[in-house]
Amino acid sequence: MVQEQQQERINGLDMAGFRAAVAEIAQNPDAVHNTRRARVRWMGGFKFSTLVRNHTFIVDEPATLTGEDAGPSPMEYIIGTLGACLAIGFVLNASKQGIAIRNMEVTLEGDQMNHLRFLGLSEEGHPGFERITAKLFVQADADEPVLRAIWEHTVATSPVGNTLTHVVPITPDIAVFP
Amino acid sequence: MVQEQQQERINGLDMAGFRAAVAEIAQNPDAVHNTRRARVRWMGGFKFSTLVRNHTFIVDEPATLTGEDAGPSPMEYIIGTLGACLAIGFVLNASKQGIAIRNMEVTLEGDQMNHLRFLGLSEEGHPGFERITAKLFVQADADEPVLRAIWEHTVATSPVGNTLTHVVPITPDIAVFP
Numbered sequence: 001m002v003q004e005q006q007q008e009r010i011n012g013l014d015m016a017g018f019r020a021a022v023a024e025i026a027q028n029p030d031a032v033h034n035t036r037r038a039r040v041r042w043m044g045g046f047k048f049s050t051l052v053r054n055h056t057f058i059v060d061e062p063a064t065l066t067g068e069d070a071g072p073s074p075m076e077y078i079i080g081t082l083g084a085c086l087a088i089g090f091v092l093n094a095s096k097q098g099i100a101i102r103n104m105e106v107t108l109e110g111d112q113m114n115h116l117r118f119l120g121l122s123e124e125g126h127p128g129f130e131r132i133t134a135k136l137f138v139q140a141d142a143d144e145p146v147l148r149a150i151w152e153h154t155v156a157t158s159p160v161g162n163t164l165t166h167v168v169p170i171t172p173d174i175a176v177f178p
Numbered sequence: 179m180v181q182e183q184q185q186e187r188i189n190g191l192d193m194a195g196f197r198a199a200v201a202e203i204a205q206n207p208d209a210v211h212n213t214r215r216a217r218v219r220w221m222g223g224f225k226f227s228t229l230v231r232n233h234t235f236i237v238d239e240p241a242t243l244t245g246e247d248a249g250p251s252p253m254e255y256i257i258g259t260l261g262a263c264l265a266i267g268f269v270l271n272a273s274k275q276g277i278a279i280r281n282m283e284v285t286l287e288g289d290q291m292n293h294l295r296f297l298g299l300s301e302e303g304h305p306g307f308e309r310i311t312a313k314l315f316v317q318a319d320a321d322e323p324v325l326r327a328i329w330e331h332t333v334a335t336s337p338v339g340n341t342l343t344h345v346v347p348i349t350p351d352i353a354v355f356p
Contacts (some may be wrong), residue, residue, distance in 0.1 A: 001220065005347045006223050011222070011223065011228075011271040011324065012222035012223035012225075012226070013223050013244060014244050017244040018244045020242070021242060021243055021244055021325065022297050022298075022299065024344075025294070025297065025299065026294075026297075026299050031294070032291070032292055032293070032294055032300075033289070033290070033291055033292075034289075034293045035275070035287060035289055035290075036253055036257050036287075036288045036290065037285070037286060037287050037288075038254065038256070038257045038260075038261050038285070038286040039220035039261070039283065039284070039285050039286075040214055040258065040261035040264075040283065040284040040285075040286070041263045041283055041294070042269070042279070042281070042282045042283065042349050043182060043244060044190035044212075045189065045190035046191070046266045046267070046270070047190075048261075048262045048265050048266065050258035050259070050262050052250045052254035052255070052258045053240075053250070053252045053254065055249060055250040055254065057235060057249075057250065057255070057258065058258065059222075059258075059262035059263075059266070061254070061266060062231075064199060065196070065199055066192050066195040066196045066199055067198070069232075070180050070205070071233060071235075072230045072233040072235065074229070074259050074260075074263035074266065074337065074338045075214055075263075075337050075338060075341075076214060076216065076230035076231060076233065077230075077235070077255055077259040077262075078338055078341060079214050079215070079216045079230070080216035080218065080228035080229070080230045080235065080237075080253040081219070081228070081237065081252050081256055081259065082216075082252075082348070083216050083226075083228060084218050084226045084228050084252050085219035085237075085253075085256075086218075087218045087220065087226050088224045088252065089296065089304060090282055090310075091205070091223070091224060092221070092224070092297075093298075096298070099313065100304070101195035101220070103220070104220045105217065105218065105220065106217070107215070107216070107218075108215060108216040108217075108218070108219040109213060109214075109215050110213070110214045110220060111211070111212075111213055111246035112211070112212040112213075112214065112337065113210070113211055114210055114211075115209075115210070115212045115337060116203070116204075116209070116210055117335050118335055118336070118337050119200050119201065119203065119204075119270075120200075120204070120271075120335075121204050122210075123324065126343075126344055127335060127336075127340055128215075128336075128337045128338065128339070128340030128341030128342075128343075128346070129194035129337075129341045129346050130344075130346065130352055131328050131346065131348075131349070132346060132347070132348045132349070133348075133349045133351060134348055134349070134350055134351070135346070135350075135351040135352065135353065136350070136351070136352045137352075137353045137355065138352065138353070138354055138355070139354075140354075144192045144354040145350075146317060146324075147324075147352065147354055148352050148354075149350050151350055152350050153190050155276065155348055156294055156352040157295050157298075157305065158296070158305075158306075159252065159253050159290065159296050159305045159307075160252045160253060160306065161294060161305050161306070161348055162304035162305055162306030163256060163306030163307045163342060164306075164341060164342070164346040164348060165300070165342060165346060165347065165348060166304055166306060166308075166345065167344065167345060168212055168268060168306070168307050168308065168309065168310060168342040168343060169309050169310070169341060169343065170260070170310045170311075170312055170333055170339055170342060171309070171310070171311045171312070171315070172312055172313075172329055172330050172333040173311060173312070173313040173314065174315075174316070174322075174326050174329050175313065175314070175315045175316075176316055176317075176318075176322040176326075177281075177289060177316070177317045178292075178317070
């Protein structure tokens with residue numbers, strides 16, 4: 001019986017383990033502050049190997065920009081990762097309410113209004129995303145208003161979402177070697 | 179001789195091809211506006227397959243949050259991708275000036291000051307990155323002031339960089355299926 005409780009699963013998640021992990025974070029005052037690190041190694045041309053913790057992923061530009069298209073471009077990673085962060089948040093928030101999800105997909109559309117500045121073709125505007133739409137397609141054991149409220153809460157509390165909806169200053173530093 | 183010019187390469191880039199690609203974009207008024215799309219498919223738990231154009235990448239949460247750690251977490255993708263975008267921009271801007279790069283690496287450090295809100299442990303603050311440092315380590319055929327100016331220009335004109343340093347509104351939408 002105790003073992004069954006420990007193995008309580010919903011949406012593929014070990015909820016007892018999840019609650020224990022959250023409780024441990026809640027008891028640790030240092031956990032409020034989180035520093036993340038990455039390292040990017042040049043592979044020639046526009047191709048880079050990006051290292052985060054124990055993972056590696058390849059970033060490149062498509063052939064239209066004379067890249068080798070060995071992986072998604074940076075802006076493709078950004079919009080896809082936003083979708084994954086929102087999707088993870090929806091699974092987390094629905095699971096906490098005991099709602100079983102049968103199927104889900106998130107589609108994203110992001111507008112770059114003036115990407116020419118990156119190429120040196122314009123001195124004005126900014127070349128990043130100016131607005132993004134994130135649409136959830138879902139089949140789950142709850143009514144539409146409940147699922148809509150969870151989705152809107154998820155977008156409002158998403159780490160990647162908040163990184164995009166807030167101004168995040170970037171400080172450049174450099175070390176030149178002979 | 180013509181063929182040699184066409185094959186002019188620096189830093190692994192076909193510069194004649196690059197200039198031709200940029201000239202084609204400059205002649206196309208529609209090119210100022212760019213829409214990017216992504217699709218995120220659920221694989222169970224916190225694991226998602228993210229599709230952009232012809233590429234796929236896996237996003238997951240680490241075991242500390244009861245994920246399977248099948249890939250980087252969303253915030254790890256964001257900081258690593260910022261680094262790759264800045265690195266690509268540096269190669270592009272240095273190559274346009276004819277500067278040969280012998281070796282380069284970018285390290286990133288991003289601070290989440292209150293990531294607890296994502297877990298429902300706090301009602302205040304935002305759980306995204308609040309500030310990021312991006313450091314370039316480089317060996318190249320140019321003096322430090324030149325390389326520093328290129329790096330600072332690169333950070334200021336980066337598509338991912340500008341996505342982070344500006345407010346990007348995210349509009350949630352939902353479709354519920356029975």
